[in-house]
Amino acid sequence: MTDGLVLDGVSAAYRDTTVLHEVDLTVARGELLVVLGPSGAGKSTVLRVVAGLEPVTAGRVRIADRDVTDERPGRRNVSMVFQSYALFPHLTVVENIAFGLEVRDTPRRLAREQARAAAETVGCAGLLDRRPGQLSGGERQRVALARALVREPDVFLLDEPLSNLDLALRAEMRAELRALHERIGATMVHVTHDQTEALVLADRIAVLRDGQVEQVGTPDEIWRTPASSFVARFVGSPAMNLLPADGPLRPRGDAPTLKDEELLEIGFRPEAVALDSTEGTPATVERVEVIGEDAFAYLRLAAGQQVVARVPAARRPDRGATVRLDVRWADTHLFHAATGRRYQP
């Protein structure tokens, strides 16, 4: 498969502070890569570097097998959906969508026709004569998407396009975005801090932390074999529990062989915790959050560590009660305590 986008050891700085450290990323043609990370991780900078809005201090950027590192943004054949949508307030929807074509000297009539077609693709064909000020958040989002679609760019860059929408609309647009990607089969890089969005949308996810790629993998890989305790805790809500491996909790089942002396941490998701066993580690229930059918019990072990457990709401423990919690080795992850990297036995 040819590569849609390659970042090769890319570093970038903002006012003398390095925000990207030798990032290597490869996006296959037609793939939807989600860049996931907390605020300040450098997610947006990745997009801006690809678009050419931010210069690299080291490394190369290749789009569709073409080195574009020194090309200006307009010559890279990318299109971008900004978090703020960046619609032109004085232009109508159809003028907004046709803008990129018109400044590239496409005849006006043709540009308008293509704009109309793009608007139909994302379902905003009924808004063509309105101005951005008259649109709702979701409608603006569609217009921004149509504007990105109207040309045939080599890469689509989407900078948290769903973050300004309310929850229901976000879920809807998420599904539409996924469907759209499957329909047009374009190379897309989608930036978000929302792990659900990443898991739902992505072909692959790149988890970014402090300007460095922590892990790249399919949503399954990210979920099942997180490469570090950071990834493990960032993906999943509430976050994965993390305890010293030689600590108070002894999981059941066959323990993996631990070959070195290094300090390890044991991680397990709230779903992996069972509270109804007769044996297991005693803990006190500090607080219980009920979310519909689910309940999250925040437990305090005798040694002082906190553990979160997900239990059916109907069988939730009372606050202050003492429970015995149990985890199977099969549901755990081991990480080096010092580096946070995954332990490979």
Place this chain on the structure above:
Amino acid sequence: MLTPYLIGLVGLVLVPALVTLGMSVTDYDLLRPPTWAGLNNFAALLDDPIFRVALLNSVVFALVAVPLRLLLALGLALLLHRRAAGVGTARTAALLPTAVPEIAYGLLWLWLFNPLYGPINQLLRAGGENGLTVLGRTPPQWLTDPTSARAGIILMSLFTMGETFVVLLAARRALPRDVYEMAAIEDATGWDVFRRITLPLLAPVLALLAVRDAVASLHFTFVPAFVVTDGGPPPYATTYLSLFVYQTGFEYLRYGYAAAATLVMMLLTVAAVLVQWRLIRRYRRFYQV
């Protein structure tokens, strides 16, 4: 809360305006009590060749100087809105002439315009021979040639666009950055960006500044014409409405007549505001939020 402002408004604006209105239908020279003149003053204005010249001068000045000032301020604002080496100094330089007291500014230009030892003409004569420019022409006789004098007053007014510049600078810096980044990704040329984005987004501010400048242009011709050219050179080349009113009232003591001319000036202002207000309203619908 509004009382002090209202007292000021009544005492300093409304009452004088009413007095002006009252005086405009009388003959009054400060010595004898005013006598009723009806619309005679206005009728006389229509036939007064000096008034007509002053009116024409004022209108021409507004039509030429206002767009030029706006263009200059816009150009400088777009040039100097980014942070770069020397930009701060350049901004200060653009603003400085506006901060000079008007009379001092006028006296300064009196020197600049001097046909013999003034720096402007010395510069124009550079490289030429026998007191002519490089092209073999006589440099403008700023203070004695009617056309050159009018041009001179306009030239003077160009450098006092500091306020307009500051407003446009602030307006340009307030425009969203992502819109420009969007344009860069779409490979829009500088001209396209200016024509399709910057100009329309700044249009409401520009329109407002044009109204303000058009209104003010009736006033800011006064000091230059008073100090630098004294309304001359003949025939009344730089006698603008404001100077005409001043001379009629305070030099010839024809207060009734001056009041009538003032009213005409006011009507002209109102007309200018109305025309431009309509223009602004046409733009307004672009910016419904």
